[in-house]
Amino acid sequence: MYFHIILAAAFLFVVSGEADIPADMHSSTAAGGETESESSGLDSEKSEESVPSTGEASGSQVNLSPFEKYKRLFNEHRSRQLEAVKSILNFGDEKQRYELINVMLKQLFKTIEQAKVNLTMSGFLPGDPFPENDTVRDYVSKVLENTAMFGDMVLRLPDLVHDLYDRQREWQLLLAWSYGFCTQSGAFEGPNEQLLHLMAQEVGIIAMDPNYVNPFKAANQKKKRYEEPAKPAKKKQKKIRRGPRLSHSEL
Secondary structure, three states, X not given: OHHHHHHHHHHHHHHHOOOOOOHHHOOOEOHHHOEHHHOOOOOHHHHHHHOOOOOOOHHHHHHOOHHHHHHHHHHHHHHHHHHHHHXXXXXXXXXXXXXXXXXXXXXXXXXXXXXXXXXXXXXXXXXXXXXXXXXXXXXXXXXXXXXXXXXXXXXXXXXHHHHHHOOOHHHHXXXXXXXXXXXXXXXXXXXXXXXXXXXXHHOOOOOOOOOOOOOOOHHHHHHHHHHOOOOXXXXXXXXXXXXXXXXXXXX
């Protein structure tokens, strides 16, 4: 049980987006009394170390816009989020996983809701250019990162997440808003954009493609097992008929 609490706290750290972000992308104290530890940013030192070298001069990153810098760090943070969600699959028993996901989802939607309120008060609307204000950037980041985190969870742990999410109308309305916010942000590209699209289908925000199948659903895993073709039967070797033979007595 003690280990369960520790792991839950670790996941909340990921969901809440409380890692440090680059010094040039946040203020030391956010509006409304939020401290630096409450910002949603990314670990700049670890991210920069893990970015593969392109052979260009190190000073070339200085020419990147704040939004391009953020997208790089966003992608780095996304890989850590995905690994965190994958680890839930091997955590405890189903009851423990359910309790952990319940705690995570409550914190996740609480974070998105508060960020939405702060963005509204700041006058920032979905589709607006990437904000210059450091505090507003933190709010934007919280929406983007937590929406993506939910996408990882609902796609890889669909049965447990749906059991909790489908009962919460407020969560559903909030996710519909954050999905629209993310699609207009320009931060989701490649696999992240695909994740957003699949998430929206999974929870019914957009129409589901006729060919859409979530292989992580228990029902689909059972169906797959039932549909596995039977192993082909071994072919019987044909006996070669031989012609008449002469016996020793006939020689």
